[in-house]
Amino acid sequence: MIVALAGGVGGAKLAHGLARILSPDDLLVAVNTGDDFEHLGLHIAPDLDSVMYKLAGLNDAVRGWGLADESWAFMDALARLGGEDWFSLGDRDLATHVERTRRLVAGETLSQATAALAAALGVAHRIAPMSDDPVRTWVETPEGALPFQHYFVRLRCEPVVTGFAFEGADRAVPAPALAAALADPALEAIVLCPSNPFVSIGPMLAMPALADALAARRVPLVAVSPILGGAAVKGPAAKMMAELGVPVSSAGIAAQYGALLDGIVIDAADAADVAGIEAGGVRVLAAPTLMRDAGDERALAEAVLGFARGIERRAP
């Protein structure tokens, strides 16, 4: 059994590849909720939805977020009314947020609401939020801290990043499914998907109980680098690394995760990074990491699984 920790698009792609190989009982995808926010009275969970839509085969691959065959009548009408229209919500996507919010208001946990939504969309594999407790990512900038979606969507990642804060993480505990999977004797490996180390995986690692569980693991933990040829495949990871003085490379990713890693999968094009990373005691697999289609996703998932199953947990 495999636990995959995932953010949005890149995480969703690898999760999709893993789901093609592993049976539903043999995979848990635990998803960042630091990006979640309340907007227009709705609980919006962008990363959970990216993973859910992808595993359901309903995602829009061109746009990179939301549902395929989406329409925007609601947003057009909201703009006409002078409403807050900086965060685009498709007509079909909106139903997810409304139904999730209804379930949360009715007393369900985010785990329960997520399971119900995913089941309704026909997702067989297990998707869980990283936590049922609220964790909210703040992006620190010279002009002050910004709620993540204001930085990410409203300001299009333009402000310079000086750091991050994960509000609520100190009190948050891993979601029941994640805690159970990490304690399951059948667990074979933990995979950090090719997601942003700061704002996708970072909020998870900021939970002391998750950090403790990862430190106490008996199985290997491998990351898949989201950096390819000195750039991020998608999103602000490379920009953040540069602004924070982290080398924009897979070696920089390995350094960011530090002693947590037993291994890392980097792109074959970045083979020059291998020696430096291995010198730090981390095993490296250089393989094609760009996922352009389902074939790439499956191939990378197979490479990651083979790699993870072939290495040992480093001595803590």
Place this chain on the structure above:
Amino acid sequence: MIVALAGGVGGAKLAHGLARILSPDDLLVAVNTGDDFEHLGLHIAPDLDSVMYKLAGLNDAVRGWGLADESWAFMDALARLGGEDWFSLGDRDLATHVERTRRLVAGETLSQATAALAAALGVAHRIAPMSDDPVRTWVETPEGALPFQHYFVRLRCEPVVTGFAFEGADRAVPAPALAAALADPALEAIVLCPSNPFVSIGPMLAMPALADALAARRVPLVAVSPILGGAAVKGPAAKMMAELGVPVSSAGIAAQYGALLDGIVIDAADAADVAGIEAGGVRVLAAPTLMRDAGDERALAEAVLGFARGIERRAP
């Protein structure tokens, strides 16, 4: 200056006719909110929206409610998720509910939110809720009381009606614009639109402060009958009258309003009712009341205004 008290479709049509004749400052349309309800976390105000969309020229005339050129992607997606889909919300219409709810949650009154929404849609004439206080109509049936929208939409008006309750009406006061208009020395007449006397006008009259203001008026009050040839033009008015033992006729409507009326406009086809109503001291105008298009709406509005301006307030 004219105050029109309106429910949904029939009220919206006459209000539209009045708005063609009267300047924005010379008309206040005060709208039933007893049909309002909380649904999917949203404050839905069906009658306010019917009047607002009609005055904005955006209503769907064929369907009879909601916006023209509407789409239903949200509802389709919500149904797929197993959400509550018995109350249809169009993609564009949904923006109205979301923006109204946002404004209410931010602390605006329903009057303020309504004025902002109507202005954004280009409505020049004033639309106000009957009250900023919550009033909720319950429909009493042999099987118990039903919230109005459950009776009206979910159960398609099928249960037999034994009475009504207007929760909150005893504590509700007229909205500021309505109270001010009724006290305005420029007020010429009050018009009860051709709306359901029980569930559109009834919730208004159930507010003691409004009933008192109407009783203290110095100007004539005229109703327009929603019954034509023994049937309601739209909606459950005739069915309710029959179940409550009220004659299904314009005479029955006049009897229902009782001493409140100075005059009533009934359809020319129901001229046989004139003598009976006038015997009760209520003046009658028999005129075409069916509003099939904007020309009918304007013609009826002109007839109603001419009639109202030509009669006196009965001695209280």
